[in-house]
Amino acid sequence: MSVDTLIVNLTRFGDLLQCQPLIHDLHGSGHTVGLVCLDNFAAALPLLRHLDAAWPLPGAGLMADLDKCWQKAAARLLDFARSIREQAAPRRVVNLTPTLPGRLLTRLLAPSPDAVLGFGMDAHGFGFSGGIWAAFLNGATLQRLNAPFNLADMFRMVGAPAPGSRAGAGTCALQRPAGASLAFADTLLARPLRLPASPGVRIAGFVGLQLGASESRRQWPTSSFAALGDRLWQEQALCPVLLGATAESPLARAYAARAQGPFVDAVGKTDIPQLAALLSRLRLLVTNDTGTMHLAAGLGLPCLAFFLATAQPWDTGPYLPGCCCLEPALPCHPCPYNSACPHGQRCLERISPQSAGDLALGYLTQGNWQAGLTPAICREVRVWVTETDAHCFARVRSLSGHEQEDRSLWLGQQRLFWRQILDSLESAQARPGETSEPLNARMPVASDALPYSAAFRETVAPVLSQAAQLLDLLAEQGRLTGKSARAGQLFLRNCERLQSLLDACPPLSSLGHFWRVLCMERGGRLDELLTLVTRLSGHVRRWAAAVAA
Incomplete structure (x- = not known):
């Protein structure tokens, strides 16, 4: 069709x-x-x-x-x-x-x-x-x-x-799985391994455990999953259900070797609709940052998700509000891509089974993640809950007091400024030649100074100020290009200077990449590029002032 x-x-x-x-x-x-x-x-x-x-x-x-x-x-x-x-x-x-x-x-x-x-x-x-x-x-x-x-x-x-x-928030809600898949899931759940034969033993519900991840360094240890699974059974009679693809069968065997309580082994036994059916029968999914996590979110199943190594919940967390995301509270997390860990992957052991169990049981028994928070957890783990902001975008909110870290402040401020920049430049592209910014394109910016560390402020604020000055200079030189050969040469040289300046500052690498794309794709349309440069200059100048405040 x-x-x-x-x-x-x-x-x-x-x-x-x-x-x-x-x-x-x-x-x-x-x-x-x-x-x-x-x-x-x-x-x-x-x-x-x-x-x-x-x-x-x-x-x-x-x-x-x-x-x-x-x-x-x-x-x-x-x-x-x-x-x-x-x-x-x-x-x-x-x-x-x-x-x-x-x-x-x-x-x-x-x-x-x-x-x-x-x-x-x-x-x-x-x-x-x-x-x-x-x-x-x-x-x-x-x-x-x-x-x-x-x-x-x-x-x-x-x-x-x-x-x-x-204008409205997008929804991740998926279709419910069909009857045949649900029947398969019910049959699988009816056959847990190691279930005591005592007539008084009753399963109160099921909790999914997604053991694998795209990389081993992004996997919470199987031993920790086993300790958590046993605790769920001992304290609430909740039976763990092991989830994963056939390639993750060794993780299921390692879980079985360490766990004492009953469990359902569904690793390698489901197709996608059957996995969806299993998830629809669970009370909670405990998972690494995986496709299974996104499938659960789409089915409305709350998640307790681990974000280790390069993973972070700001960009790849579940889209469903009310999920809990855990990161190790370490200054090196999240680690950069394509880089070996110099710390022996200590983040894998940072989130203890005790902490994960307290949060999971607090949620399962009282219906909120705060019920399981303790001072020890807040020292060990960054705890985030997913929600939707006033502009209908997904975000994460700290439950553990880590919202004042430089990284948290910076990501939060970028949300405001990038919305300003992108929506403003998009309107400029739709109406080339206009340099004034329509009021309805502006997003609110926090007026209060943010408590960045002195080191972060001294790293980022001067670079943003220099970038704004170079953008102003480019706007002036661009207007003279075609009238003076030297102006054209200076324009190209300052384009390169701005690129080098931004690339050398890791917190501004996305701005550097964005500038590179603007230059490459609009270099042959100078009037359009200059309109974008003029608007970008104003945004970067306001951003510099906000970081320096």
Whole structure:
């Protein structure tokens, strides 16, 4: 069937589920929505609400064809794209996959480059960002100090058809699993291992334990899961249910070797609908940062989630309000990407089974996470609860007193300023030539000085001030470009100076990436670039004043 908007998401299972708020927004604006995803996640498609059509990409088959005959693989891909164009005939394509294959496929599917939102490729093979939010998205997660928005909200902003469609909060609510999957789940739950044969033993409910993660350094220790599972059984007669893919079977065996109480082993025994059915029968999911966590959130199941190593809840936490996210309270967390841990991965042992158990049992018995908080937990763990802010964006709020750390203050302030910057520049792009900022594009900014440490303030505030000065200089030199050869040379030199300045300051790396994208994609449209430079200068100057205050 034909669709107005075609979404391309060739990333992980969890990222696919985080498209649901965008699909919800598009549907609410009267759009028909199609989706292209990897075929190994096709079983999740019936769970997505308001999805009108879908085309699973046979990624593994194409890779196998490449090994045999690249011409055959290319012909198969072209046939796949042609069939989608004929069936979907989309007016716009929203590509959420920044990789080269994602951009190439989008190029084949879109009626024109102008019809692409997100990550595209022009007729000459150069990548571009379709929309201001897309220019921000790719660089926002390069450094852990620069990811202030939940990924689902960034997807919403990249793909929303018009600012008015962003007025309400997107929802992650998925379709409930079908009857056959529920029957399978009930059969599995009826056969727990090691359940005492005593007639007085009764299971009061089930709690899921997602043992694995995308990397071993992001996995809470199996021994800790086992201690937590035993405590849930001993104190509340709650039976643990082990969840995970077949590749995680060694973790299930390690759990079984350490645990004393009963449990249900569902690792490697479910497909996606059956996993959804199991989750719908649970009272709580205890999990690492995984696709299972996002599936649970979409089904309305509260989560107690661990964010270790590079993971942090600000950008990849569950979109469902009322979930609890735990980080080790260590100055080195979260660690940077592509870097070996110099501390022997001590964050894995920082969150104790005692602390996780206190929080889980407090929630399960009294209905709130604060019930399980203790001073010891607050020293050991950063405890966050997910919620929705006044602007209908997901956020996390500290329960453990860690909101005054430099990182927390900085991420919170970035949420305000990046909304100002991106919404303002987006309106400037829609109305080129206007340098004044419409009032309705402005977001409120906290007027009170934030208690940054002196070291952080001295690192960031001067760089922002210098960046604002360079932007002012660029605006002046840009107006003279074409009238003076020297002005053009100085303009290019100062563009490079600004890039080097921002790249050298890790807390501002996302601003540096954003500036690079603006220059690369709008270098041939100087009037448009100068309009954006003028607005960006004012925002950066206000940001510098707020950090220095």
